Amino acid sequence: MKRYEQLAQSIAGLIRSGSLQPGQRIPSVRMASRTYKVSPSTVFRAYYHLENLGLIHARPQSGYFVTSLSEHALPEVPQAPEDAGSTSVAVSELVFSVLKAMRESKQAPLGSAFPGPGLFPMQRLARSMAKATRLMDLDSVVADLAPGNLNLRRQIAVRYGIGGVSVPVEDILVTDGALEALNLCLQAVTEPGDLVAIEAPAFYACLQVLERLKLQAVPIPVDPRNGIDLDALARALEHHDIRACWFMTNFQNPTGVSLSAERKRELVELLHRHQVPLVEDDVYGELYYGSQAPVTTKAFDRDGLVMHCSSFSKCLAPGYRVGWVAAGRYAEAIQRLKLMTTLSASVPAQAAIADYLEFGGYDRHLRSLRARLESQKHQMFAAIDRHFPADVRFTRPAGGYFLWLELPGQVDTLTLFQRAAEAGISLAPGPMFSATRDFRHCLRLNYGHPWTAELDQVMARLGALVAAN
Amino acid sequence: MKRYEQLAQSIAGLIRSGSLQPGQRIPSVRMASRTYKVSPSTVFRAYYHLENLGLIHARPQSGYFVTSLSEHALPEVPQAPEDAGSTSVAVSELVFSVLKAMRESKQAPLGSAFPGPGLFPMQRLARSMAKATRLMDLDSVVADLAPGNLNLRRQIAVRYGIGGVSVPVEDILVTDGALEALNLCLQAVTEPGDLVAIEAPAFYACLQVLERLKLQAVPIPVDPRNGIDLDALARALEHHDIRACWFMTNFQNPTGVSLSAERKRELVELLHRHQVPLVEDDVYGELYYGSQAPVTTKAFDRDGLVMHCSSFSKCLAPGYRVGWVAAGRYAEAIQRLKLMTTLSASVPAQAAIADYLEFGGYDRHLRSLRARLESQKHQMFAAIDRHFPADVRFTRPAGGYFLWLELPGQVDTLTLFQRAAEAGISLAPGPMFSATRDFRHCLRLNYGHPWTAELDQVMARLGALVAAN
Structure with a gap:
C-alpha cells in the first residue's frame, strides 16, 4: 500500500469510528504533514482520495471537513395497513x-x-465474444436453446456453490435478462386475478408485470433500515390468498436496502409455512460493498419454493440480455413457458459470457x-x-x-x-x-x-x- | 457455365417441359456422349448433378430414369366445416x-x-460479431434497447423497400426471434377468451401461444395447392367475433404451401372489411426457389392491420435470436409489451447482423x-x-x-x-x-x-x- 493510501486509511478509520465527527475540521495539510511525518504532497493525495470517497469535503478558504451525514436521518417506514388490502395495478402510463x-x-x-456503461469490461467481453462465436459448435445453435448453454449454466451453479448453496444445473434456466425470468416465474405460478405480495415501494417493472398479467398487488412496506416488513407480510399471508411474492432481498430497487441473513431465513420459513413461492429479483446481489457477499434466500430454501432470478446486465454485460433463474420445483414449468415465448436467449451472448466467466477475471x-x-x-x-x-x-x-x-x-x-x-x-x-x-x-x-x-x-x-x- | 452444367441444364429443360416423361429412361452415357458431342465423363458429371437435383435417379443395372412424382397426387384439402367452430387449445403436452x-x-x-446448421455463414457472421462487439458504442448497450438497433432496423426497412413495400423504420421493432414477435402481436390485440383464426394444419408454436394466452382457435383449412381457404375464412369472419388471424402466407409450416399474390390481396381486403388484424408469421419468406421473391401481404396493407413478423433464424443466423415485426398501427403497443417482458434483443447479436447485412453479402x-x-x-x-x-x-x-x-x-x-x-x-x-x-x-x-x-x-x-x- 502506498504512503498516501495508508494515511487516507487511518484518517478514514478515525471518521468511521467517530473520533472525527461529521462537520469537524480535519488537520491542515501542514499540521498533518508534521504529525504523520509525510510530505505535504502525500497529505494532499490522501485528502484528495478521502474527498473522492465522499468522506471529507473542502470548503473554500477554510480547509477540509468531515462530511456530515448524521443530519439526514433515514426515510420514514411506509405505513403498514392494519389489514393489508390488495389493489389492481395501472402504473404503465x-x-x-x-x-x-x-x-x-x-x-x-x-x-x-x-x-x-464505462464501468464494464466491454473490450474484454468483446474478445470472449469473438472467440466464442468463432469456435461455436454448429449444432449448438440448435442444441443450446432452452434451458441454455450448458457451460454457462455450470458456471452459474459453481458461483452458487461458492456462495454456499447447492443448486443443480438442471434447475438453472438461461433467460433473456432477469426481466424475462421474472415474467416467466410469475406466469408459472399465477392465473389472472391472483394476489401477489410485492414491496412498497417496488421496482416499477414489477408493477408493470403485474399489470400485464392482470394480477392484484398486495403491497408490503419496505423499512428503509431493515427491508421488507416481515410482520406485515405475515399478516397479509394470514388474511389473503396470496399466490406468490415478488421481492428483492438485496439492495432493493428503489430503496437500496437489504434483508439481513436472519430475516431472509425468517422470510423463507414464513413462505414455507404458507407454501407460497418467492419470485426473487436479485440482479444487484453481486454489487455488495466490503468483502462479505450477502447470503441468498436460496440458502434457506428446503423445498424449492424460491425462484432466484438474476442476470449479468448490471454487473458485467449490459445489453447482452443474459439472465437466469434457479427455479427449484418450478424449473420444468418455466422452461416450457420459455420455449413457447422466446425459445432461447441469444446463443453467442451465452457462449461469450460462459467464456468470460471461465477466463476473463470476473471476480477481479x-x-x-x-x-x-x-x-x-x-x-x-x-x-x-x-x-x-x-x-x-x-x-x-x-x-x-x-x-x-x-x-x-x-x-x-x-x-x-x-x-x-x-x-x-x-x-x-x-x-x-x-x-x-x-x-x-x-x-x-x-x-x-x-x-x-x-x-x-x-x-x-x-x-x-x-x-x- | 461449364460443359456439364450446360448439358444438365438442357436435360433438365426436357424434363420440366415434359419432353422427358416421369419414369422414362434417359439416354445412356455412351449415347448421350455421342449425341451431345461431349466426353463420357462430362455426361457422368451432368447426370450426377441431375441426380443431386432429384430430377433423375439411377436403377442398378438399368441406367437413369426421370423421377416420377406424378404418381403422388397432392394431399386432400382438409374438410372445411360448414359453420367453422371455435375450440380451446391443449396441444402442449x-x-x-x-x-x-x-x-x-x-x-x-x-x-x-x-x-x-452447416447451411449458414457462421464464420462470416463470427467476423461481423467480433467487429461489431469491438466497436460497440458504450452508450448503445443502454440506448439500443427496444425498439432496437437503428442500423439494423434501417437495413430491414431497406429490404422491405427493395421488395416494393414502404415500411417506416419507426414501425419496425426488433424482437428475440420471430416467436417473441408473434407472441407480443397476439397479446397486443387480444384478451383471454377471444377468438383467433388459425390455419389447419398450423405450426404447433401457434397452437401453444393460443393455449398460453387462453385464446380460442377457429381453424381455417389450408388447401395443399393454394394455401388458406379464403372462402372458409370469409364465412368464419361472418359468423364469429374473430379478433385476429395468425397465418403464414409463404411456405407455410407444416405444409410448405403459399398464397398467390392475388390471394394475398384478397386476404388483406377481407381483413380490411372486417377490421381484423393479421399476425403474419413469415420466417420462410426469403427461402423462395427461383428468382422471384413472393409478394408480401404488407404490399396490400392500406391501414396498418398487418403485423408482419420474421427473423434471421431460418435464413442467416440460427441461435442469434434476432427477429422483428413491422407492426403497422400496433407498433407502439407492441413496443411497450416488449419493454415489459424482455426489454430488448441481445445488443451484440443485433449489431452483428446489422454489420453482416451491410457488408457480409447477404443476398449472395x-x-x-x-x-x-x-x-x-x-x-x-x-x-x-x-x-x-x-x-x-x-x-x-x-x-x-x-x-x-x-x-x-x-x-x-x-x-x-x-x-x-x-x-x-x-x-x-x-x-x-x-x-x-x-x-x-x-x-x-x-x-x-x-x-x-x-x-x-x-x-x-x-x-x-x-x-x-
Missing part, C-alpha cells in the same frame, strides 16, 4: 411517460436504471466495480450534504447504486420531475414505484455513474429545485 | 413429449424444425441457400418416389424446407412416430399441428439438411415402416 421524457432529452442520468472485475460504486455512493452522500436542504432524508445502501430520498412533505416529485427535466436533469419520482401512486415526496437517485464536476453541479441544481418547493 | 423424444435420441432430423448467401434447399427438395422427392408406397401424397413447396405427407388412411402417425423413434428416425406427426388432434395420417418432413447416403437409407427405412402399417 406513468412509467412510460417518465421513461420517455428521460430518453428524449440529453439528461444527467440520475433517474436512469442502469449504471455507467467485480471487486473493482464494487469499490467504484461504493466510492460513488460517498460522493453522492457528500453532494446531498452540500447541496440539499437539511430535512432531506435518505437510505444508506450497502450495495448496488440506488438511493431513496424522502423530501420535505410539501414537495411533489412528479412536479419536481417535470422541473428537473426542463433543467436537463433526470430523476425517478416516487409514484413510479407504487401500485397506489404513493411516495409522492420520494425519489430514487442513481449513483452508478462515475463522479464528475458536472454531476456535482447537477446535484447543486437539483438541490436548489428541491429547496425552492 | 403432445408437442413437448414429441420434442423431448426428438431431442433425447440421436435421430435423423426429419422431424426437426430447423435446417442444417441467400441465393446459394435457396438453390441448396431446392436441390434437397428434389432429393427428398426422389427418395419418396423410390422408397414410399405409391398411395402416399405430398405437397410441392416452392420455398422453405418442409413437406407435408398424407399417408394411406389406416396409418396413425403418432404410432409411426414411436416406431420411427425406436429406429432412430425423427418425424413430426400430424396431430402436433392441430388444435383438434386431426391429421392423424399426416406428417411433416424436413428436407433442410444436406442430402447424404445415410439420409436416403433413413428414408428407405421410414418408407418400409409406412408400408408395414
